[in-house]
Amino acid sequence: MASVELAGISKRFGGHEVIRGLNLSVPDGSFTALLGPSGCGKSTMLRMIAGLETVSDGTIRIGTREVTHLEPKARGVAMVFQNYALYPHLTVAENICFSMSLAREPKAKQREMAARIAKMLHLEELLERKPAQLSGGQRQRVAIGRALVRDPQVFLFDEPLSNLDALLRVQMRLELAKLHNDLKTTMIYVTHDQVEAMTLADQIVVLDKGVISQAGSPWELYNRPANRFVAGFIGSPAMNFLPARARAGSGGLTLTMGDDIALALPPRAVPGFTGERAVELGIRPEHVKLTSEGGGQIAGRVSVVEYLGNTSYTYVDTALGPMIVESDGGVKVEPGETVSLSIDTEKAHVFDDKGLAWTQTTEAA
Amino acid sequence: MASVELAGISKRFGGHEVIRGLNLSVPDGSFTALLGPSGCGKSTMLRMIAGLETVSDGTIRIGTREVTHLEPKARGVAMVFQNYALYPHLTVAENICFSMSLAREPKAKQREMAARIAKMLHLEELLERKPAQLSGGQRQRVAIGRALVRDPQVFLFDEPLSNLDALLRVQMRLELAKLHNDLKTTMIYVTHDQVEAMTLADQIVVLDKGVISQAGSPWELYNRPANRFVAGFIGSPAMNFLPARARAGSGGLTLTMGDDIALALPPRAVPGFTGERAVELGIRPEHVKLTSEGGGQIAGRVSVVEYLGNTSYTYVDTALGPMIVESDGGVKVEPGETVSLSIDTEKAHVFDDKGLAWTQTTEAA
Amino acid sequence: MSETRSTQHRRLDAGGVLLTLLTLIAAAVWFFPVYWAMATSVRYDDQTVKDFALLPQDPTFTNFLFNIQTSRLPYWYLNSTIVAVSVTVIVVFMSACTGYAISQLRFPGRKALWWMILASFMVPISALIVNHFIIIAGVQLLNTHAGIVLPMLIAPVTVIVYKQFFDGLPKEFREAAVMDGATEFQLLFRLFLPMNWGVTTALAIITFIGAWNSFLWPFLAAQDEKMMTVTVGIAAVQDAFGVFYGRLLSGAVLASLPVALAYLLFQRRVTQAITLSAGIKG
Amino acid sequence: MLRNRRSELLAAFVLILPFVVIYGWMFVYPTIQMVRLSFTDAPLIGEGKYVGFKNYVRMFKDPVFRKAVWNTAYFVALTVVPGTAVALLIALMVSRLKGWLQSVILAAFFLPYILPVTVVYVIWDWMTNVQFGMLQGAIEWVAGRPVNVWRTIPWFMPGVAVITIWWTNGFSILLFLAGLRNIPAELYEAAQLDGATRWQMFTRVTWPLIWPVTVLCLTIQLILQLKIFDQVYLFAVGGRTQATMVLVQYIYEQAFQKNAGGYSATIALALFVIVVTFSVLQFQILRIRGQR
């Protein structure tokens, strides 16, 4: 177990700078998720930590050692690949013990180790099978087993769940959480699925075009997004954004939207803001209420209703743009119906023209 | 547009009977989802309707015609394949107009048609690209465009979203819903993802091992599952099942679980049931409440908490087995904590030893 | 494959039946020369020019007996086997190593090596045969198995196929093994080769057939009758004169029999393997 | 990837060592010898005098060399494209079949590929014998009289071409089968729903998708057929060899029959240049066509 420290890391492919002077500290024993859209450099970062990619600038430390120029096998990290990269010609047991067998450890020791890990991952019955005979979830467990056997200081995962179907994904997510609970090894986990990041990680690092957009706990990222990018990226369905004009009022902020809508918001810490400014209002679907005509602030027409049993998503076209409303399964509106939306102003977010959040000074946690 | 009627359809591969005497009626203009676990025969059914697979027994009618032995192209159906089956060597425009070009329609007419459909599906900019240069969502739209051009009476979809990532899937789901809204053509949609089926369909047909387990509206399937299979299959996270013993009481049913837990349930229509019987109690995660110690009926220890921002899933180990509880994002419990669960008896389901549901005689809809 | 499903659904598919029939006829025509050779090989020599029935009227094995008795067939089979197996093993091993190095490693001269391999595919190797003879004689290897084998080791196609194949493998396998601490040799012999024996099988079979059938070089290099390969030996005992179609063709059958049997025995694998390696190339 | 340069170089060196040694010894060195030889008047074995470009001058004036170039080109034209077409046709027919029937039929088409060339010669020489050949019936039906295919110049090259296609096609057939198997069945189903006929399925789906394999086949065939020798030699020997001369045969004749090692090396070099030029050219043309 060890912490991982990245200091001033840059990565260029040819002339193209993919990671730009990035600093990151992953505490010992934490589960850190690297989250971001496709192509933002998540895999590249992970691969640099693993030593599969050289760094162009900066240093990497694992525990107390600087490993920037060490070979992959000397870094004490283990990696689980997106497609698992199980060796198709070896059985599960052989896959798990491959690194031991490379190091010519005695067969008996290998068997013992395989049995122990199989027990831990519930693979006992599968030890003699080939990867082709395994289901997606079983493959993933073998891939984890192969990493476990090396007793690494840091576990690296590159989108290990993205190949699984929805049901299995939920299940494997749980297994991973339990594994981390048991082992308490440092884990760095790359994903572009925010649900995974939210449910698994102690710390989420949101990457955007090679720089860290925000790093913090899931709660922080969901409830106090530092900028519009994070706000829009985290949460499903995504946050609604509405264009507005902000005016500083006494004891708060007034937003005017469209022709006739005005909202009073709790005060924000906006250094040096007076007068009026163009901003965006951000509001999560669950913080909008569908009321019968006239009850809310914004009027609109229902375009689609998605009924999921426990919840419903209602897609509403308003004068300010389309909005999504999340409500419990009981609500019944029909497409085409005219509705009114009321916004929970306590939970509203405001972003300035550069996308930075205006943090609420007093907020209900 | 036309209805589809399957009467006594069976399908055998060699000696293996995959579909067993199935009757199904798909009303004109409806959006019907075929839902079921992998290998239950969904694709086979769709392919029989399309004419890509012969039927072993029974008849198929589309509209007023019997089509059981007609060639695929004569049936007036169009199909969107799971992997889209776009012709990799043709451009988007050529893919869309392929059937017209086969029929040697004039080039000008083809161009016009391609333009119209591209407009409808927002593919205007992509008409000259090859499929390899398209994203998953774009490919899907081209596949739909190829089906649209034939102006079919029935659209068939075979898991068209299963290759997409989560975000795109949500987006495409919406597009499909809008498309059906616009066209009002009969659509039959195969999926094993219950969220898709729930959100898209007017009618869901749940298949289990080649027979129809239940058919009905999403609301019916979610709230009044006919059997344990449907109850467990529909809903995410899945319904909790607890072993229990049922005793008919005055004005209701009493369930005893474990050593000391007793629940009084509203009355059910159970023909000829008296005395005591082994049953299973089914309760959805959102109908279980997490209360501080002692407040609920069942005690347990939290094993994992998944925080998703708007909701949290809490996994609790109880004496009766593991249970999932869904609550809003605000609830804060820690793994290892001891909690008490209270079950909303109004929403509880009861299944007998054959898995059949005991329907509640009076139920809050 | 492609159309199997489509043929299922029309019960009485006249076109399909006709096509199958045509295929059968074409196959029969294609195979006929081989059959006719076998039919001729079991006829008495004087019958070969009289009996044109499809089935030999009075089959005999005298021709085979003649070829076996007047020759050293056991030696020749043994030599052919030794030569073909050695060539196959060495070529496959060497090509795998080289293909791996060119595909996965960076070293000076890599490009040059690759161009040389492509060039050697285009040079008519038979034009080098005199030089080979002088070289092999120079190291005293004429009339030895090693001498016969050496010049037959020029098999650029296997290297090309291996290189392309290794190029196409997902890089995660390599990375996973590197993190597990594998050396380059372990990567090749524990991972890249065993991961897909199909390619190796296919290449081995093609190499084996080529080595078994080669004539000119083994003819030059083998001096002693006991060192000859089957193709060389059978050609030498054939009568240059007379009407000995029966003997001639029974000799032909004897020369081709082992490979034919091996092919028929392993047909499924051969097809699979060649198909597989081709799929990778294509 | 982060690599250790030293150990990587060492590994590369060890891995290519056997290959480099054998190729250096058995290919590079003899090839250099051949180039050197082409500037001498050396006999088959032994040293010759340096004669400058005399061999090259001679070659360009040599009518037999020109004939050989022409015949080789003719043979290539007769085999490469038709052979590939036949292979595709057979692969299409075989790919329709299933199970054991497919195995048997495929074996019938593939077996000739495993025969030694001498055996191929013996079989076909016997089949086409003027007096007793099985095929003379068919030939008489076409030509109106029995024909000695191997002594009648207009028949010779087409005859060898047919046999070559018969003999070597097995490999191309397997390549095409592989290619056909890589075409997803859904494409045919989609085409079926779109109303394609069997012929349209071939021209509009199969053919464009099999094109890369076709390019591969054509390139391999071109290189191999430019190096045609054994069949032509065996069928021509004793007859009008000059009229049917091909390049490698001329190399062989000059070296082994005329004892002219130097001149033979010159022709070999010319052939090498031709092979490189043509295969690069064909590959480029085909690829461009495929990208269109």
Added chain:
Amino acid sequence: KETVVWWDFLGGGDGVRMKTLIEEFNKEHADTIEIQATTLDWGVPFYSKVQATAAVGEGPDMMTYHASRIPLAVSQGTLAEITPEDMAAMGLSAANFAPATWDAVQVDGKQYAVPFDTHPIVLYYNKDLLEKSGLIGADGLPAGLDGLDNFNAALKKLKDDGNEWGIVQVTADGGFAFRTIYSLLCQQNGEIGTDGNWFPGDSQEKLANAVGVISNWVAEGYNPSYTDYPSTVALFTSGKSPFMINGVWEVPTMDDLNKQGKLFNWGAIELPVLFDRPCTYADSHAFAIPANAGKEVSPEKHAAVLEVIKWMEANSLFWATAGHIPANVAVTETAEYKAMQPQATYAKLTANSVFDPKSVNAGVASPLFDAAGNAFTAAINGETDPATAVAEMKAALDALQQ
């Protein structure tokens, strides 16, 4: 004990007989000499291989060789000289051989091989069919064939009498047919000449005459066109043609068939005199010793080789069963040989035999044969006229000198 490495090119029936001789020898010399024999592919492969191996000192200790190939081999330095001492050691001399045969193994006054046999071409005949057409004379041999007109008349008669063909010989291979053509050229006193002076004098016209004889037979339908070697034999043995011109090496084939009772009454005679004088093409299988470069031969080994040759010469009567005429005159004069039929009948032609010219371009599978194949295959089958073919051949031969 010495081992003698021996190469020959004798496959099939010849090969079987030679193997018997070798076994016999090895049995007789069980303690002293052992022949290790290897049979190689006849023709260009054999000679290329001998040349190549001798050049690198890897050739055999002795080998069979066609006399006609000796000039070429000598020019390439492939053969070691057979010295008069060697001949003496074997107890042989020029007197033991027919003059033409003896001359065939000499180049520039040096001897390079010991002739083992003479193998000319002969005229095979089907006695039953000839009798039917009244072409058998009182002595039981074919009669009335001398002179081109007579011979043509005989062929016409045979054809008229319902035979499918009158005569058969190899017409698919001009190189092979050259044996007949050369014989007919010689019968007109024409010559091939030699390097730089091909077909001297009026030999070209005579050669055209000779070619014309065969092309006429083909044109008249007496001789089947484009017929390859095995078919030639088959047409004769199956009774479809009463005559066949072919090498003496086919005698065993007839013998074997006859023994199996599958053949008619047959015989073989020297080619009839169609022109001015009797003359028949012949070649000779001879024993030669390669000049293995850089390899010293021990006197013991040399002696052993000489012993092998000596023994073979002395025991060549058995070789005569292969149809060949033993080169050793003493053998042909034995009573056993004289009883051998038809060998004894045609043996006398050795006096009239003609060998290939002494040229590096002559001999079996040589450029000369090659040129003949190219020129005459077309001519005898009527694709070109004889004069053109002759001009073409001369041009090809002249081109060899460059």
